[in-house]
Amino acid sequence: MSPTFSIVVPVYNEAEFIPRGLAAMLAQLEGLEETYHVLVVENGSSDGTAEAARKASRGHPVTVISLDQPDYGAAMRHGFLEADGEWVVNFDIDYFSAGFLGQVRSLEGVDLVIASKRDPGSEDRRPLIRRVATLVFNLLLRAVLDSDVSDTHGMKAFRRELVARLAPQVESRQDLFDTELVIRAERAGYRIREVPVVVEEMRVARSSLLKRVPRTIKGMFRIRRTLAGSGSSVPAAHAPDADTD
Ligand SMILES: Nc1nc2c(ncn2[C@@H]2O[C@H](COP(=O)(O)OP(=O)(O)OP(=O)(O)O)[C@@H](O)[C@H]2O)c(=O)[nH]1
Numbered sequence: 048m049s050p051t052f053s054i055v056v057p058v059y060n061e062a063e064f065i066p067r068g069l070a071a072m073l074a075q076l077e078g079l080e081e082t083y084h085v086l087v088v089e090n091g092s093s094d095g096t097a098e099a100a101r102k103a104s105r106g107h108p109v110t111v112i113s114l115d116q117p118d119y120g121a122a123m124r125h126g127f128l129e130a131d132g133e134w135v136v137n138f139d140i141d142y143f144s145a146g147f148l149g150q151v152r153s154l155e156g157v158d159l160v161i162a163s164k165r166d167p168g169s170e171d172r173r174p175l176i177r178r179v180a181t182l183v184f185n186l187l188l189r190a191v192l193d194s195d196v197s198d199t200h201g202m203k204a205f206r207r208e209l210v211a212r213l214a215p216q217v218e219s220r221q222d223l224f225d226t227e228l229v230i231r232a233e234r235a236g237y238r239i240r241e242v243p244v245v246v247e248e249m250r251v252a253r254s255s256l257l258k259r260v261p262r263t264i265k266g267m268f269r270i271r272r273t274l275a276g277s278g279s280s281v282p283a284a285h286a287p288d289a290d291t292d
């Protein structure tokens with residue numbers, strides 16, 4: 048039977064952190080009333096990440112998938128399309144919360160739930176530079192993609208039907224896969240709810256903002272071009288209420 052939550056966790060060169068990160072995640076999930084399955088998707092790691100994940104997940108409802116090329120977006124896409132839960136969720140190995148799943152469960156009439164670091168009720172305990180990066184990203188979502196969503200990075204839960212329909216259309220790989228999926232969902236008229244979150248780093252940040260910022264800006268303009276080229280901003284054929292399949 049398919050679980051309530053399919054949780055996709057992309058991982059890359061995380062052999063050192065996985066014993067702590069995955070154990071903490073599984074300990075939180077064990078407290079859930081709902082059923083769940085975790086899909087750890089590794090690609091291109093050179094440090095034995097997949098073996099570490101298999102070892103740390105023994106005895107738990109976890110599948111570890113290994114692919115070739117290091118690519119966050121490709122790993123997410125693969126995991127999302129494998130997922131068979133009622134809700135398809137994404138967690139990072141260093142950023143997750145079973146409490147978020149409880150919030151998702153309590154909401155009705157929603158297709159996509161985003162734990163937004165920019166929600167007025169959120170508490171972002173990360174260093175100033177990371178918070179500023181999130182603010183800039185938020186402004187770009189508005190300015191470049193004309194979006195009302197305040198955050199697309201981090202924890203999210205999508206109804207499986209949305210994923211099945213829109214994930215195959217997403218062209219972005221690397222960091223912008225989930226951003227494009229959220230924007231496509233917004234433009235297709237899916238019901239989106241943002242919920243507050245407490246963000247605390249489990250380890251020192253390892254990604255370089257210097258490399259990431261120009262890549263993100265370029266990627267957002269590419270999404271804008273792709274979606275402009277795909278017709279109207281609200282493709283009726285994709286709107287949940289106009290389903291003719
Ligand atoms: N499969 C896969 N996972 C990746 C890749 N790059 C990053 N990840 C995973 O994506 C998640 C988020 O990556 P992080 O390195 O924590 O990056 P971040 O959270 O955006 O930034 P900081 O934590 O602030 O450095 C983690 O679970 C990583 O292991 C990749 O190329 N392939």
Ligand SMILES: [Mg+2]
Binds near residue numbers: 139141142
């Ligand atoms: Mg992180």
